[in-house]
Amino acid sequence: MxxxxxxxxxxxxxxxxxxxxxxxxxxxxxxxxxxxxxxxxxxxxxxxxxxxxxxxxxxxxxxxxxxxxxxxxxxxxxxxxxxxxxxxxxxxxxxxxxxxxxxDAIVIVTDKHNQVNNLTTQQLIDIYKGKIRNWKEVGGQDLPIVVIGRESGSGTRSAFEEILELEEQCQYANEVNESGPIIAKAQSIPGAIGYVSLDVVDESVKTLAINGVKANETTIQNGQYSLQRxxxxxxxxxxxxxxxxxxxxxxxxxxxxxxxxxxxxxxxxxxxxxxx
Structure with missing residues (x-):
């Protein structure tokens, strides 16, 4: 045995x-x-x-x-x-x-209490150029806009700025190295606005339509949603x-x-x- x-x-x-x-x-x-x-x-x-x-x-x-x-x-x-x-x-x-x-779609995110649901392309450009500094200028509450973006060298930042022809023109209040911190800041800072990849968006933030179009598979495939890369x-x-x-x-x-x-x-x- x-x-x-x-x-x-x-x-x-x-x-x-x-x-x-x-x-x-x-x-x-x-x-x-x-x-x-x-x-x-x-x-x-x-x-x-x-x-x-x-x-x-x-x-x-x-x-x-x-x-x-x-x-x-x-x-x-x-x-x-x-x-x-x-x-x-x-x-x-x-x-x-x-x-x-x-x-992929580049989605514009803000805090969930933001009253704005839609931005035109020109309004988005003017926000990132620093020409529009308060949400009341685009139909929202009287609240300063806090502009958040990715770091220099980021593919998301390059694509966002190239699509909107904003290279070297953005007036960032905060620059971060990853998408996660943008979601976190958009969620926690009243008046914050940022851009992230569609696949990282969660329910903690609000997404804005661009020219009345929300990002989804259909609007990306047919080209209706303009912020894509x-x-x-x-x-x-x-x-x-x-x-x-x-x-x-x-x-x-x-x-x-x-x-x-x-x-x-x-x-x-x-x-x-x-x-x-």
Whole structure:
């Protein structure tokens, strides 16, 4: 009986060791991504969704900002650079390929007690330029406007300012490094206004319509909602020239399961823009 117990113990040890070797082999197949903090929710959801279909892949994302992600691809420290803005011509000239995997809306948020429900594009521009400084000027209560934005180098900030042609003109009271603090400040500071990705919006803040249009999948797809930008997964060279692991990631994104995940996090998928 004792010998039988010892035998069972040896078998279990062998199984555990075999499992360890299999897992070690799986972990060698890594995909490194770096970039936009706005894309964190989507990337983590895709990572989780791929676990069953591609257990041999280990996705290693970092979220340090769009420009940092692009530089990481150039330097070879990341295989994919996540950017929440279109690539610049200078970046494309260096061989970077703009693989657009989703379209995101930039949503304007305020505190829930704000009486304003809608802004025109020009009113929004004037608020961020500092020309409109009180909510009563746009039909709200007599309350100073506290303008919040992202830090320099943020893809969200670049896209917001480019869409509204506001580069180097915004009068920010606060600049923050992530979307979360913008939500927190919009929630807690009376009169605050900020911009964030649609997929990070929660019930703690109020979202404003732009020109009478609210952001949703339909208004983003048909172009009615004007504040929208791409989610780019940039590669050095076309997808077809990447290694097998990176190609599998993009194949999953283009699959039915991948499209469902992108929709589930509040984005609009666009696989037609990927360079297979």
């Amino acid at each position: 004792k010998k039988f117990g010892i035998l069972i113990g040896i078998v279990l040890v062998c199984l555990c060791f075999s499992s360890f070797l299999v897992n070690a082999d799986i972990e060698t197949k890594k995909i490194s991504l770096n970039g936009s903090t706005s894309m964190e929710k989507m990337i983590n959801a895709l990572k989780e969704g791929m676990d069953d279909q591609y257990p041999e892949l280990l996705i290693e994302p970092q979220f340090t900002g769009s420009s940092a992600g692009i530089e990481a691809v150039f330097s070879g420290t990341a295989q994919i650079g996540n950017s929440s803005r279109y690539l610049k011509d200078t970046e494309k000239e260096k061989g970077l390929i703009e693989n657009i995997v989703a379209i 791409p989610f780019v997964m940039a590669t050095q060279g076309e997808i077809s020239k990447q290694n097998e692991e990176v190609q599998k990631l993009f194949q999953f994104i283009a699959s039915e399961d991948g499209q469902k995940i992108i929709r589930a996090v509040g984005l609009v998928p666009t696989t037609n823009e990927m360079s297979y």
